[in-house]
Amino acid sequence: MGASAKPLLQPDNLFHPLAQSPIPAIREKHVYIAEHGCCPVCQSKPPTYECPDCGYPTHCSEEHYLQDKANHDKVCGWLKETNMDDHDLRSGRRFREFDFPKKQPNENTINLANWDTLLYTRGFPSLVSQHAIHHITKLLTYPLTIGSLLHPLSPYNLKNALTVEGLRSLTALRTTLGEHSQMSTRKDVIFDPIRVFIVGARAEAMLPPHVYSQLAFMFPHSPFHIYFVGPEATPPPGNDSTHLGVSLQMMLRWERKLFHEFYHEVTPFDPYRDVFFLFSPGLGYPFARSLWRPTLELMIQSQCPIFVTAYNQSDMNADVATIEEDHKDTFDWLVKPTENTFRSLKKEINLLDLTETSQANWYVYGIRGKKYEVTFTGE
Template structure:
């Protein structure tokens, strides 16, 4: 920002001009008027471009990929027509587009348009002040975990006044803050019947909070001889997030050190070679003395059977599976055999998310159907308070839209089995 006390460095600025601008600013503030909008500010109008004519080359490539992969919901033929309302290829022809009554009556194009404008905003080159995240939590401040708005306000994030800013930041923060919302003492999830947390869930979360809040438990400090471990199974995008994003989780528990263990063949990417990294030993990257990333590039059951993570401790360990696909046909066997059996053996809390309600219910039901007598539900399936607000698109079916981490549930291996007497 140019300041009037630097006019000597800027010969084209005169004292009279600065005085005039200061007067205008004073009048605006006195009247409570918003500053004039910048032409760079994102709006649905200036961020809208048909994808096949997009100024962004990768979005033109996505349009071509949609045409190659998807089929028209009306005719079952290839997609050759771009919806003029959303700017995304959706139908075989204009006739098919006009005949799709469900598409128009449900205004599905409106959500597709959001997908379009959000993607163009991220590629617009505008400043992104919303990514200037706050640092340590001030000792005299309390964080409100009720929802995104109150969390951002009480954590003193940049004021996100537009849907574009909210979409960009919530997609990035959804993973760490979803974890934080489950663990935090002011969690937005309550005990049944007012909330989705079961009695067994309360027991598991109470054990973890006993460690996370040592000053409230006089003996906790003596029992905590290692960092809290957060295991993220099937990690993909989670492993790509930079350290300062995950640090927002640690800031909420300033007395606790964390190790985040990313597990799975896609958890680590060599960005220069554009390929996944495979390593026979864990790869450790330390952010600072309170936060470390550990990458394990094989499946969880491999490390579990080798006892690499032993001993597990319900006071110090927790598992998260973001959009795992427990019940998806292509991945059910991989998840529900050795990996799920190993997860339940740990007796630690396990939380999972889904792209939407049906996606989460499919995963939870698949686990319950196979292991129902061996597990306790910790959190009934519910809407995730900290799901991403950014709409995403399935290129193989452009009318299928979703948001990351929209729903969440939790379970754990049964600790006390019934005994017949």
């Protein structure tokens, strides 16, 4: 938008019933919900009546809306928040929250206690609205979830979800990161990169590449190679290459293959510099379970850390139950299932069930293949 262009919507004009929205894409949401949903009262007619408080089509008539209002009120606030987030994102205003800071000054220490302290100590612009916070955390949840687990100032410790095995495993990675820092003045040393394998990558593979630079800025002396692996690992629009050097520190690579088709290209794995991330993979879904089982077996055999996120508690519970059943006695817990400090703060609504909400990377947990000690008994 040009400097003199006028925003389509002003900050005090972000609430609109979906069917009356000035944004075509939001009007289409009303059509989709009406075509694929049904009134929760009669369970037969399409939900075409829009709640005056949240703007979503929720019931077939005002009569059924009023009859079911006590139930709807439980989610009405979420729906209104999402409605206004969507209008703000398409308002045409200047998004100052996306003016990301560059390198971290040496004299400033980042604080990973929560989003507020992280954004402040990294020097992000002051965020004047909840909508801005929702937008920026939805983008940054992926690199910050990775960084918050690897960083020595991680919010996860032995009092908060981290296990003894987890401390040992992360210490290996942090030792490598520390060596990079200690030897950063040596011009004759070339460091092997920290390799982050994002397996089953989808939306996170399509983020603007500079978003992942925020991970590198947390570790200013360490090179990173990020691999997006999976059939849906598509580069962002405008990037036709499967390899991209974002900076001297950060290399991105996209591989539209199943992990077992690709991993021979990057073996052997090293627990001191390799780590796996699975962002909301849906391990517990019946149709995905058989596909994920051999992939997880390979990752578990590597004995490198594997961190997994989930978008709500039921999703996490299904994943954990599947892992414990399919891979029992082969792994140790590194991070017990817990709420992710750097989850997205923007709520997402299931358009097929408006009572179901989620947040990207809401929960996180970590595992690693068991270490087996070899004992020589002799004779």
